[in-house]
Amino acid sequence: MMEWPQVEQQLAAQLPAAVGDARRILLIVPDATRTAPVSAIVPRILQVLAGAGKQVDIIIASGTHQPMPDAARWSHVGLMQAEAARQYPGLRVMNHEWNNPAGLATYGEIPAARVGELTGGLLAERVTLTLNRVVAEYDLLSILGPVFPHELVGFSGGSKYLFPGISGMETIDLVHWIGALRGNLNTIGVVDTPIRRVLEEGVRRLPFRTAAIKMVVHQGALAELFIGGVTEAWRQAAACASRLHVQRLAKPYRQVLACCPPMYPDLWTGGKCMYKCEGAVADGGELIIYAPHVKSFSETHAATIERVGYHLRDYYLAHWERYRGESRAVLAYCIVMKGAGVYADGVETPRIRVRVASQIPEAKCRAVGLDYADPASIDVPAWKTRGDVLVVEKAGEMLYLADGIEGERNVKG
Numbered sequence: 001m002m003e004w005p006q007v008e009q010q011l012a013a014q015l016p017a018a019v020g021d022a023r024r025i026l027l028i029v030p031d032a033t034r035t036a037p038v039s040a041i042v043p044r045i046l047q048v049l050a051g052a053g054k055q056v057d058i059i060i061a062s063g064t065h066q067p068m069p070d071a072a073r074w075s076h077v078g079l080m081q082a083e084a085a086r087q088y089p090g091l092r093v094m095n096h097e098w099n100n101p102a103g104l105a106t107y108g109e110i111p112a113a114r115v116g117e118l119t120g121g122l123l124a125e126r127v128t129l130t131l132n133r134v135v136a137e138y139d140l141l142s143i144l145g146p147v148f149p150h151e152l153v154g155f156s157g158g159s160k161y162l163f164p165g166i167s168g169m170e171t172i173d174l175v176h177w178i179g180a181l182r183g184n185l186n187t188i189g190v191v192d193t194p195i196r197r198v199l200e201e202g203v204r205r206l207p208f209r210t211a212a213i214k215m216v217v218h219q220g221a222l223a224e225l226f227i228g229g230v231t232e233a234w235r236q237a238a239a240c241a242s243r244l245h246v247q248r249l250a251k252p253y254r255q256v257l258a259c260c261p262p263m264y265p266d267l268w269t270g271g272k273c274m275y276k277c278e279g280a281v282a283d284g285g286e287l288i289i290y291a292p293h294v295k296s297f298s299e300t301h302a303a304t305i306e307r308v309g310y311h312l313r314d315y316y317l318a319h320w321e322r323y324r325g326e327s328r329a330v331l332a333y334c335i336v337m338k339g340a341g342v343y344a345d346g347v348e349t350p351r352i353r354v355r356v357a358s359q360i361p362e363a364k365c366r367a368v369g370l371d372y373a374d375p376a377s378i379d380v381p382a383w384k385t386r387g388d389v390l391v392v393e394k395a396g397e398m399l400y401l402a403d404g405i406e407g408e409r410n411v412k413g
Contacts, residue, residue, distance in 0.1 A: 001218070001221040001222065001223055002221075002222045002223065002224070002225060004040070004044075007041065007044065007222065007225060008044055010225055010227065011044055011045060011048050011213075011227070012048055014227040014228070015045065015048050015049070015213070015227055016048070016052055018142075018211040018212075018213075018227050018228055018229075019049065019052075019054065019140055019142065019211055020140075020209075021139075022054070022138075022139035022140035022209060023053070023054060023055060023139055024054070024055045024056075024057075024137065024138045024139050024140075025049060025054050025055070025056045025057075025138060025139065025140045025141075025142055026056075026057055026058075026059060026134065026135060026137075026138040026140070026141050026142065027042070027045065027056055027057070027058045027059070027142050027144055028058075028059055028061050028141060028142065028143045028144065028145075028161050028162070028165060028166060029042065029058060029059070029060060029061065029076075029077060029144045029145060030060070030061055030144075030145045030146065030161070030165075031060050031061070031062045031065055031068060031076070032068065032072070032076055032263060033065060033263055033264060033265075033269045034145065034146055034148075034156075034263075035146065035217050035220060035263070035397060036145065036146040036215055036217050037215070037217070037221075037222055038076060038077060038078070038144070039075065039076060039077060039078030040078060041078075041144070041213075041215070041222075042058070042077040042078050042079070042144070043077075043078045043079065045144070045213065046088060046091075050087075050088055055090065056088065056091065057091060057092040057093075057094065057134075057138070058077055058091070058092065058093045058094065059093075059094045059095075059096055059132065059134065059166060060073065060076070060093075060094065060095055060096055061096060061143075061145070061161040061162075061165030061166050062095065062096050062098075062165070063096075063098065063164045063165055063167070063172060064098050064099075064164070064169075064172060064300050064301065064329065065268075065269065065299075065300070066265075066299045066300060067095035067096075067097070068095060073093050073095065074093055077093055079091075079093070081093075094134065096132050096165070096166045097132070098164075098167065098168060098169055098172065099169065101168075103132060103133055103134075104130050104131065104132060104133055104168040105130065105131065105133035105136065106128050106129060106130045106168075107129050107130070107131060107135070107136075107206055107207055107208070108128075108129040108202075108205045108206060108207070109126055109127060109128045109129055109205075110126065110127040110129070110198065110201055110202060110205060111126055112124045112125050112126045114201065115127055115178075115198060118194060118197040118198050118201055119178055119194035119195070119197070119198065120194060122178060122181050122182060122194050123174075123177065123178050123181060125174065127171065127174050127175070127198060127202065128168075128170055128171055129163070129171065129202050129205060129206060130167055130168035130170060130171045131162060131166050131167055131168070131171075131206075132166040132167075135166070135208060138208070139209060140208070140209045140210070140211060141162070141208050141209070141210045141211075142210070142211045142212065142213065143157075143158065143159075143161045143162070143210065143211070143212040143213070143214075143230060144212075144213045144214075144215075145157050145161055145214065145215065146214075146215045146216065146217045147214055147215070147216055147234065147237040147238055147240075147241045148217075148241060148245055148397050148399075149188050149189045149241065149242075149245055149246065149276065149397075149398075149399035150187075150188060151179070151184045151187060151188050151272070151275035151276075151336045152175075152176055152178075152179025152180060152184075152187060152195060152332060152336065153179060153187070153193060153195050153196055153199070154187050154188065154189065154190040154191055154192070154193040154195075154196055154238075155189070155190075155191060155196075155234075155237075155238040155241055155242070157214055157234055157237060157238070158199070158200075158212060158214065158230055158231065158233070158234030158235075158237075158238075159196075159199035159200055159202060159203045159230055159231070159234070160175075160199060162199075162202070162203065162206075162210075163175050163199050163202050164176065164329070169327065169329070172329045173327055173328040173329045174328070175195060175198065175199065176328060176329040176332035176333070177328035177329070177331070177332050178194060178195045178198060179193075179195045179332060179336075180313060180328075180331065180332030180333075180335045180336060181313065182194060182195070183313065183335075183336075183340060184275050184278055184336045184339065184340070185278060185279060185339075185340050185405075188275060188276070188279070188399060189242065189246055189399050189401065191235065191238045191239070191242065200230075200231050203230055203231070210229070210230045211227075211228065211229065211230065211233075212226075212227070212228065212229065212230040212233040212234060213225065213226075213227050213233070214226045214227075214233045214234055214236070214237035215237070216237050216240045216241050216244060216245075218244045218245070223240070223244060224237065224240045226240075245397065245398055245399055246398075246399045246401060247398055247399065247400045247401070248401055248402075248403070249280055249390075249400060249401065249402040249403065250402070250403060251282075251402055251403065252280060252281055252282035252283075252285065252402035252403075252404065252405045253280055253281060253282060253285065253388070253389060253390040253402070254281075254282050254284075254285040254286070254388065254389075255281075255285060255286055255287075255288070255388065255389045255390070256277050256280050256281050256285070256286075256287045256288070256389070256390045256391075256392065256400075257288050257290055257378070257380070257383050257389060257390070257391045257392070258273035258274065258276075258277045258287060258288065258289050258290065258392045258395035258396075259273070259290045259291075259380060259391070259392060259393050259394060259395055260273045260289055260290060260291035260293075260294060260358075260395060260396065261394045261395070261396060262293055264291070264294070264396060265293075265294070265299060266294055266295070266296045266297065266298050266299045267289070267291070267294055267296070267297045267298065267337075267356065267358065267360070268297065268298035268299070268300070268301060268333060270289060270291050270294055270396070271289075271333060271336065271337045272395070272396035272397070273289045273291070273392070273395035273396050274287060274289060274336070274337055274339065274354055275336055276392075276395060276396055276397065276398060276399050276400060277390075277392055277395055277400050278339050278340070278352065279399070279400060279401040279402060279405050280390055280400035280401065280402050280405070281351075281352045281402075281405065282352075282402075282405065283351055283352070283405075284351075284352070285352050285353070286352060286353040286354070286355060286371075287352055287353070287354050287355070288355045288356075288357055288373050288378070289354070289355070289356050289357065289358070289395075290357045290373075290375065290378055290380065291356070291357065291358040291375075292357065292358060292359065292375040293358075293359070294358040294359060294360065295358070295359045295360065296360065297360065297368070301327070301330050301333075304326060304327055304330045305330060305333075305334065305368060306364075306367070306368055307326070308323060308326055308330065308331060308334060309334065309367075309368040309369045310334045310337050310338045310368050310369040310370055311334060311335070311338055311348060311369060312335065312338050312339075312340075312341045312342070312343050312348050312350060313335045314342070314343035315343045315348050316331055316334075316335065318343060337354065337370075338350055338354065338369065339351055339352055339354060340352075353371055354370060354371060355370070355371040355372060355373040356370050356371070356372060356373065357372075357373035357374065357375040357377075357378055358375060359375075362374075380393070
């Protein structure tokens with residue numbers, strides 16, 4: 001694990017070369033739904049950049065997550081607003097507003113034919129490169145964030161902090177949908193995926209300079225730091241994360257209890273407990289998301305989820321006229337929450353059963369296609385004594401893959 005003096009030395013040695021002669025820099029950081037020492041490293045980054053005469057602002061790459069309140073936003077990046085105003089005059093720490101058209105602008109596109117090439121024919125549809133319009137005020141976009149296995153992209157981080165991190169809904173929809181078409185088990189923990197190719201193509205087509213500071217966080221501590229170009233730094237971090245964040249199991253389990261940590265306030269973010277543990281569950285087995293603090297399917301998209309329900313990918317495709325007007329980002333989430341399975345002769349047969357133990361009532365769960373478990377009936381310490389159950393105490397970041405339950409890992413891409 002890295003000590004902070006070592007981090008400071010690396011920042012001082014490598015960050016000036018990564019930002020070059022850029023004078024105005026937008027630092028793009030994750031929100032609080034990612035485990036990363038953001039509050040510790042951001043002040044150190046500011047010291048290096050301000051000391052070199054750079055003007056820095058910060059934006060939270062929240063995608064469609066809820067915006068952070070003022071005090072929480074400043075605390076998240078390790079600053080006190082009044083003190084920061086004296087030390088770094090003019091510094092802004094901004095939320096991204098994905099649903100504010102006036103705050104967005106389009107900076108190019110990837111043609112449909114090119115998307116088809118990059119995805120191996122998975123989808124041939126134009127992708128517009130719509131971002132928060134503040135990006136045009138800067139000489140450089142610098143992405144700071146951790147890299148973990150990810151259900152729709154393979155590994156998180158890098159260009160994903162632009163698309164969908166600070167994108168508009170059309171762009172967010174498309175990048176999520178491409179990942180959902182391929183499926184979680186075929187994607188998560190894979191470095192080179194169709195959607196990653198699309199994201200990297202998007203960065204190449206932007207009229208902005210970019211750089212990255214990528215973190216690999218293990219057991220709550222900073223393990224490695226990579227600084228440089230967005231693609232290069234991300235690939236180094238993904239290679240490291242593939243070693244540290246993938247737990248391989250000799251056999252799958254009939255039952256997996258995935259404990260949802262408090263940093264996931266709803267099932268939209270808490271769904272990561274399913275994605276990271278799906279590969280540990282035997283065919284016909286069940287996964288329980290134990291989330292006694294969770295009260296809603298989503299703080300942002302609950303109405304849409306309750307309208308469309310959770311279904312297998314092929315169910316939505318078979319009834320596309322019904323779902324064509326819905327957000328494909330939400331449909332993508334519902335697909336990966338339902339998991340792999342088969343839809344034939346009008347019947348959905350999921351590979352595994354997903355039960356949710358939360359404050360969401362049983363009737364609401366069953367109405368949208370999820371099974372229910374009473375959180376009061378689950379004694380986590382007692383479950384841990386059972387040899388036939390896998391208990392993941394802080395689910396959502398470590399990827400569990402059992403032999404034989406790894407999806408089409410040999411799919412090229």
